[in-house]
Amino acid sequence: MQSALLGEPPVLPDSGVSSRHPYRPLPRRANCWRSQPASVRVIRGRGVPPVYAFQSSPGQEQPHAEAPAPFNGAEPRDGSATSTIEMFVADGSRTLKAELSVAAAEMRALSSELLEARQGLRQSHTEVKLLRASLAERDRRLDATKSQLLAARVAAAEKDDALLKAYGQLTAACHERSDLRQQLIDTQGELTDTRMELQQWINEMHQLKDLHSGAAVKLGRAHISVTGSASLEVSRVQCEVLCQPGSELEARVTSLGTINPTLVRKSADGERWSDIWLQQGQSELIAMGDRIALRHAAPEEYIQFEPPGVVAMGVATLRQQATPRQHAEADFADAPPTKRAKPSQAPAACVPLDSSRTATAAPAAVDAPAQLPRMVLILCGPPGSGKSTFCQQLAALSASSWVRVNQDTAGKNGKKGTRAQCVAAAIKALQAGSCVLVDRCNFDVQQRADFVALAQQLGAQAHALVFKLPVALCAQRAQQRINHEGGVEGPRAAPLVYQISALAEKAGLPTRAEGLFSMMVCQSDAEDVLRKVAMEPERHSSKFPGMVVGEQCVLINDAYPKAKCHGLVIARDPELDGPDQLRTEHLALLQRMQDVGERWAAEQKAANPALEPFKLGFHAIPSMRQLHLHVISQDFESACLKHKKHWNSFTTAFFRPISAVREELEREGRLALDKAVAEQLLKADLRCHRCRAACKTMPALKAHTSACKVPLQS
Ligand SMILES: [Zn+2]
Numbered sequence: 001m002q003s004a005l006l007g008e009p010p011v012l013p014d015s016g017v018s019s020r021h022p023y024r025p026l027p028r029r030a031n032c033w034r035s036q037p038a039s040v041r042v043i044r045g046r047g048v049p050p051v052y053a054f055q056s057s058p059g060q061e062q063p064h065a066e067a068p069a070p071f072n073g074a075e076p077r078d079g080s081a082t083s084t085i086e087m088f089v090a091d092g093s094r095t096l097k098a099e100l101s102v103a104a105a106e107m108r109a110l111s112s113e114l115l116e117a118r119q120g121l122r123q124s125h126t127e128v129k130l131l132r133a134s135l136a137e138r139d140r141r142l143d144a145t146k147s148q149l150l151a152a153r154v155a156a157a158e159k160d161d162a163l164l165k166a167y168g169q170l171t172a173a174c175h176e177r178s179d180l181r182q183q184l185i186d187t188q189g190e191l192t193d194t195r196m197e198l199q200q201w202i203n204e205m206h207q208l209k210d211l212h213s214g215a216a217v218k219l220g221r222a223h224i225s226v227t228g229s230a231s232l233e234v235s236r237v238q239c240e241v242l243c244q245p246g247s248e249l250e251a252r253v254t255s256l257g258t259i260n261p262t263l264v265r266k267s268a269d270g271e272r273w274s275d276i277w278l279q280q281g282q283s284e285l286i287a288m289g290d291r292i293a294l295r296h297a298a299p300e301e302y303i304q305f306e307p308p309g310v311v312a313m314g315v316a317t318l319r320q321q322a323t324p325r326q327h328a329e330a331d332f333a334d335a336p337p338t339k340r341a342k343p344s345q346a347p348a349a350c351v352p353l354d355s356s357r358t359a360t361a362a363p364a365a366v367d368a369p370a371q372l373p374r375m376v377l378i379l380c381g382p383p384g385s386g387k388s389t390f391c392q393q394l395a396a397l398s399a400s401s402w403v404r405v406n407q408d409t410a411g412k413n414g415k416k417g418t419r420a421q422c423v424a425a426a427i428k429a430l431q432a433g434s435c436v437l438v439d440r441c442n443f444d445v446q447q448r449a450d451f452v453a454l455a456q457q458l459g460a461q462a463h464a465l466v467f468k469l470p471v472a473l474c475a476q477r478a479q480q481r482i483n484h485e486g487g488v489e490g491p492r493a494a495p496l497v498y499q500i501s502a503l504a505e506k507a508g509l510p511t512r513a514e515g516l517f518s519m520m521v522c523q524s525d526a527e528d529v530l531r532k533v534a535m536e537p538e539r540h541s542s543k544f545p546g547m548v549v550g551e552q553c554v555l556i557n558d559a560y561p562k563a564k565c566h567g568l569v570i571a572r573d574p575e576l577d578g579p580d581q582l583r584t585e586h587l588a589l590l591q592r593m594q595d596v597g598e599r600w601a602a603e604q605k606a607a608n609p610a611l612e613p614f615k616l617g618f619h620a621i622p623s624m625r626q627l628h629l630h631v632i633s634q635d636f637e638s639a640c641l642k643h644k645k646h647w648n649s650f651t652t653a654f655f656r657p658i659s660a661v662r663e664e665l666e667r668e669g670r671l672a673l674d675k676a677v678a679e680q681l682l683k684a685d686l687r688c689h690r691c692r693a694a695c696k697t698m699p700a701l702k703a704h705t706s707a708c709k710v711p712l713q714s
């Protein structure tokens with residue numbers, strides 16, 4: 001019964017067709033069932049015995065057959081039918097009841113569920129309320145934090161402002177301090193200068209006072225006021241002054257300078273000066289009041305001969321040179337030009353008779369010191385070495401009139417010209433009384449010969465000025481310039497610079513044999529750093545921390561160390577440019593330099609015992625002027641060691657160990673230094689200095705040497 005009631009959901013048959021179907025289980029919804037009695041009646045009226053059956057499993061008892069059916073409202077017609085209906089009704093009513101009770105139970109269950117749900121809902125509601133409250137609380141706290149943050153930010157900004165102000169003040173103070181420091185350094189430098197000058201003068205005074213009849217005194221670089229590279233114009237022994245035996249009123253000056261001539265200035269009245277340039281070996285008798293200028297180009301600094309027995313020194317205060325040209329013209333006004341002109345001394349054809357200035361500038365002419373003698377200055381150097389810039393500055397600063405002759409513009413309408421056109425232009429300028437600047441590369445004797453010859457013809461002096469800068473620098477400058485008059489710029493400039501430099505190198509420096517009056521080499525500053533340090537170490541001590549200054553040498557840390565420790569011991573002798581000038585007389589100096597170097601190396605080693613052993617020696621061809629001994633730890637670990645030539649300069653025979661140098665000097669009297677061989681050594685293949693293994697590139701070599709464990713050969 002229960003299974004039938006709760007079986008498949010019923011599909012109620014239509015009243016008309018239901019008779020042909022067996023009775024189906026009761027529908028679950030009781031109200032549907034209760035509306036069916038009419039159809040039951042129809043079934044009976046057709047004469048078909050009421051058949052009802054319950055589908056149930058076979059063998060199950062049919063409980064409805066005996067069960068009393070409750071009355072369902074239908075009118076009974078006969079006894080059997082009535083009982084059947086009653087049974088049916090009873091059965092339905094039971095079913096209904098059972099169903100009702102089930103429904104009620106379900107209802108109860110549902111209502112309790114509902115209750116529970118409601119309770120849950122209420123609980124959730126309270127929870128939500130709580131959450132909301134906490135959220136609001138959090139919001140409040142957040143707001144508070146925000147305002148605190150804002151306040152902090154404002155405070156920070158204020159602090160920043162204050163900091164900025166303080167920083168500004170600090171910077172200003174720093175600037176002030178560095179200014180003061182600079183002033184101090186300047187003052188110190190000046191003081192040193194003055195002190196040195198004074199010392200020099202005192203020395204000279206002592207020396208010169210001893211000059212008496214028959215005595216000789218040698219004058220040279222030590223007797224001039226300028227130091228540094230400018231002092232190199234004067235030789236160590238520029239001239240010798242010999243008091244004539246038997247006469248204290250005369251002395252003989254003999255020029256010994258190897259670089260430039262000595263200027264002797266004679267005067268009868270102490271106002272008009274007659275200048276004589278003494279070349280090496282030439283001599284001249286001087287009398288009381290005559291002067292010797294060791295720097296031939298700077299007659300304002302002189303040594304005056306004042307017998308008996310005294311040579312006074314001084315810096316000329318002849319005339320202020322503010323407007324020397326006007327001054328020269330004033331001179332001509334006092335004296336008729338004919339008196340001053342000496343046309344006989346120059347080829348007549350070359351002296352324009354209408355030009356008094358040309359005549360006054362002729363050799364041995366008496367003239368004011370500011371006016372230069374008429375000269376042809378031959379500039380020598382590759383493109384980019386600064387020749388044209390020099391011309392511009394000279395023209396702007398010089399009291400004399402200069403005409404620049406440049407092959408790039410010597411042609412018609414400023415176009416490129418020929419050497420012949422340059423020569424013609426130079427002659428024209430000289431004849432017009434100007435000095436001439438020959439702004440060409442002039443790299444060898446042939447290149448210069450025409451200009452030397454024309455100077456000689458016209459009675460002017462030919463001087464050479466060599467611009468000797470690092471080739472790479474010239475190439476770089478030439479490449480970078482624009483609108484060059486000769487079009488030597490851009491990528492095609494560099495090969496030309498290298499080509500001309502090589503030719504100049506091959507030809508060597510200009511010599512006096514060419515007929516030149518003097519020659520001067522302008523070196524780049526970088527090459528002169530060591531010389532400057534050697535001459536005035538105190539001035540450069542701030543740039544070289546750890547400098548050790550001795551009487552004969554100065555020790556500095558190399559500015560571009562090629563190993564962990566790399567020192568230079570620089571000789572202070574101004575005559576010693578490099579190892580090629582070493583002679584037996586320098587053995588004591590070398591011993592001293594070695595001692596200084598070894599002591600320094602020992603100190604470094606004591607401070608850092610892990611250092612590799614040191615190596616002391618000279619480069620066969622040094623890149624810097626002034627003799628210097630390299631003291632280097634043999635790790636060769638340095639960012640400054642970049643190129644093959646760096647490596648090879650320390651690890652091949654290019655590096656001359658000091659012991660070997662001293663031995664060779666003792667044995668041979670000088671060092672054999674073959675430039676070509678040395679240059680080949682720099683180009684040799686890269687090899688490890690420990691195991692001699694070959695490496696292709698510098699990075700590969702560095703990687704190898706940092707790992708190589710082969711012990712160093714001593
Ligand atoms: Zn060096």
Ligand SMILES: [Zn+2]
Nearest residue numbers: 688690691708
């Ligand atoms: Zn190795």
